[in-house]
Amino acid sequence: MKNNALKIDQKDNVAIAVHPIAKGEAVVVEGKPLVETIEDVDAGHKVALSEIRKGEEVFRYGEPIVEATRAIKKGEWVHVHNTQPIPGDLKD
Amino acid sequence: MNFSGYKREDGRFGTRNHVMVMSSVACANGVVDAISRALPEIVPLTHPYGCGCGPEDLGVMMRTLSGLLNNPNVGAALVIGHGCENLNSSFLTQVVENKPIEALVIQDSGGSAATTAKGIEIASRFLKQLERQERVSAPASELIIALECGGSDAFSGITANPAVGAAADLLVREGGTVILSETTEMIGTAHILKRRCATPELGEQVERLVNNHERHVRESLGELAGMVIAPGNIDGGLSSITEKSLGCIRKGGTTPITEIVEYAGKPTNRGFVIMDTPGYDIDSMAGMAAAGAQLILFTTGRGSVAGFPAIPVVKVCSNSRTFNKMPGDMDVNAGAITDAGKTIEEVGRQIFDLALEVASGKRTCAELNRSIPFNYLKQGPTF
Numbered sequence: 001m002k003n004n005a006l007k008i009d010q011k012d013n014v015a016i017a018v019h020p021i022a023k024g025e026a027v028v029v030e031g032k033p034l035v036e037t038i039e040d041v042d043a044g045h046k047v048a049l050s051e052i053r054k055g056e057e058v059f060r061y062g063e064p065i066v067e068a069t070r071a072i073k074k075g076e077w078v079h080v081h082n083t084q085p086i087p088g089d090l091k092d
Numbered sequence: 093m094n095f096s097g098y099k100r101e102d103g104r105f106g107t108r109n110h111v112m113v114m115s116s117v118a119c120a121n122g123v124v125d126a127i128s129r130a131l132p133e134i135v136p137l138t139h140p141y142g143c144g145c146g147p148e149d150l151g152v153m154m155r156t157l158s159g160l161l162n163n164p165n166v167g168a169a170l171v172i173g174h175g176c177e178n179l180n181s182s183f184l185t186q187v188v189e190n191k192p193i194e195a196l197v198i199q200d201s202g203g204s205a206a207t208t209a210k211g212i213e214i215a216s217r218f219l220k221q222l223e224r225q226e227r228v229s230a231p232a233s234e235l236i237i238a239l240e241c242g243g244s245d246a247f248s249g250i251t252a253n254p255a256v257g258a259a260a261d262l263l264v265r266e267g268g269t270v271i272l273s274e275t276t277e278m279i280g281t282a283h284i285l286k287r288r289c290a291t292p293e294l295g296e297q298v299e300r301l302v303n304n305h306e307r308h309v310r311e312s313l314g315e316l317a318g319m320v321i322a323p324g325n326i327d328g329g330l331s332s333i334t335e336k337s338l339g340c341i342r343k344g345g346t347t348p349i350t351e352i353v354e355y356a357g358k359p360t361n362r363g364f365v366i367m368d369t370p371g372y373d374i375d376s377m378a379g380m381a382a383a384g385a386q387l388i389l390f391t392t393g394r395g396s397v398a399g400f401p402a403i404p405v406v407k408v409c410s411n412s413r414t415f416n417k418m419p420g421d422m423d424v425n426a427g428a429i430t431d432a433g434k435t436i437e438e439v440g441r442q443i444f445d446l447a448l449e450v451a452s453g454k455r456t457c458a459e460l461n462r463s464i465p466f467n468y469l470k471q472g473p474t475f
Contacts, residue, residue: 003433006250008342016250016329018430030435044246044329058331061254061342063284065335078331085280085332 001028005047009062014046014078016060021047027075038075046078058083093266095235095451096227097386098167101190105230106164107386107451110135110402111218113170113211114157116184117142117177120198124172126208127215134215135166135402137466143177146472150178155356156468158187159382165402167225168192168218170211175199192218227453233267233362235451238380238388238403239343240273242373245393245410246328249339251426251439252391252410258440259389259447260345260364269362271353271380272344275305276371280333281341282306285366290348297352301368343391355469356382373398374467377405387451389443397421398465399458404450407457408443421457 005015005027015027015034021041026033027049034049041047046060052072057064066083076082097105114137115124121138128136137160141153161169161184168191173181181195194214201207239256241248260270278285282302289295330336350363356379359365367383369376377388377400388403390396393410395418409415412427424443428434450456 003430006429006436008250008254008436018247018250031433042329044250046329046331060335061338063281063334063338065338066332079329080326080331083331085334 001026001031001033003030004028005034007034007049008060011062012059013048013050013052014058014060015049017041017043017045017047019043035075037077038073039077041077048072048074048076048078050074052078057086093232093448094229095232095448096453097230097234097451098164098225099228099230100164104164104384105234105386106167107235107404107453108165108402109167109222109225110165111168111170111215111222112137112161112166112402113172113215114161114184115139115142116157116171116173116179116181119143119174119177120172123198123204123207123211126204127170127172127211130208130212131215131219133219135464137401139466139468141470141474142179144474145178145470146475149470149472152355152469153179154183156378156382158184159356159358159384160378160402161188161193163381163384163386163402165386166191167222170214170218171195172207172211173197192221231267232263232448235263235387235447236269236271236359236383236385237263237447238271238273238377238385240373240377240380240388240405241277241340241343241391242398243392243394243396245414246325246330247410247427247430248391248393249330249336249342250410251429251436252393252408253339253342254436255426255429255439255443256389256391256408257342257345258437259443260343261347262440262444263447264345264347264363267362269359269365270344271359271365271367271383271385272341273367273369273376273380274340274371275301275368276309277340278302278337279306279309281337284334284338285341285349288349290350290363294349294352298349298366301352301366305368343389353383355379358383370469372467374465375469377403378466378468387447389447391426392422395421397458397461397463399456399461399463401464401466404456405458405463406443406447406450421461423457
């Protein structure tokens with residue numbers, strides 16, 4: 001299967017879309033379909049590979065980048081609408 | 093792993109063997125330019141100050157310019173001074189060891205035209221002298237590779253930076269050194285960098301460095317501080333400053349941080365070193381070149397064409413679109429990760445192999461284009 005996303009570190013719970021992925025399409029990393037998206041995900045954006053509970057950290061590069069402000073479903077787009085910076089990081 | 097370099101008397105190896113002609117102050121830039129028009133083989137280095145600055149800025153200029161003269165890629169150097177400046181040419185030549193170096197002062201050498209003529213004579217002699225030197229085999233552990241990014245895009249943190257990080261890991265495993273810079277691009281990752289330091293003391297040091305810089309950014313930019321994560325980054329998919337900065341620091345790879353140095357400061361340890369520089373790529377490259385880096389790996393998404401004097405700059409492009417649009421400026425296409433099924437590790441290996449070839453003499457796009465912008469860090473007022 002043609003790759004359309006990257007998982008940078010084994011610990012990551014999100015993949016990064018490298019092409020736009022339409023709702024219902026498989027997220028394919030290194031030839032393997034990992035999850036199906038439940039909404040459109042644009043290139044460069046994150047998609048949840050597993051369920052992320054409210055307050056749980058989102059991992060990219062094997063490091064926590066933001067925390068979920070509500071429950072995020074598997075295959076859901078992950079961005080500023082459902083996450084916030086982790087307390088202690090630079091706030092705006 | 094080995095490369096072929098020019099062995100210097102101090103034991104270091106140059107990846108190039110350039111004659112550098114440097115001005116000690118902006119007033120001498122015209123003579124340097126005139127010498128380089130007559131002798132295009134030399135590497136001219138001109139700059140905007142050298143006078144009229146506070147002691148702190150002059151100190152940084154002195155450290156940067158003398159560090160560049162001492163860089164192993166410079167086989168011989170000529171410094172053109174003006175005569176009445178703060179940072180005069182004898183200060184610079186005194187701290188250079190183990191290589192042919194001379195200075196001319198315009199006010200003592202009969203003015204611009206006479207100094208240019210004498211300069212051409214000296215630089216021609218240096219060029220002939222260096223022609224006789226040959227490359228010898230050197231272990232990859234002798235390489236100091238500077239890491240830089242500029243004109244980044246949404247793919248820089250996904251393809252080019254992680255691939256350069258994989259190449260950095262390969263070099264560090266060989267016993268070599270990589271320098272990660274741009275403190276501005278580390279904001280939001282102090283706690284992560286702290287964990288990655290080889291000792292608790294270094295951890296405290298990196299935390300202080302990044303947090304102080306964050307404070308400095310807040311003080312200087314006020315309400316605009318939040319803009320260090322620009323709206324364009326959010327559109328591109330980045331959700332926090334931590335996420336953006338992690339994309340930058342990924343260039344340094346995954347090995348422990350072994351040292352933190354000031355701007356243009358020379359590392360004493362090998363491995364993964366951090367240098368305190370601004371995010372402005374030209375200033376940042378100058379700091380790392382002054383510290384002795386013989387090669388620069390530079391990631392870009394929008395298509396930065398910036399090279400650097402005397403140091404080969406390898407451009408790693410984050411996406412195929414820019415790579416194909418600017419084929420004469422980009423050396424590696426990390427876009428192959430997103431559209432040719434290559435892995436980050438595969439492109440990392442490709443970058444590492446190319447770095448060894450470039451270290452052995454293969455010319456980069458920036459060298460072929462003679463793209464040699466130069467500037468250094470300046471923080472205080474001009475008087």
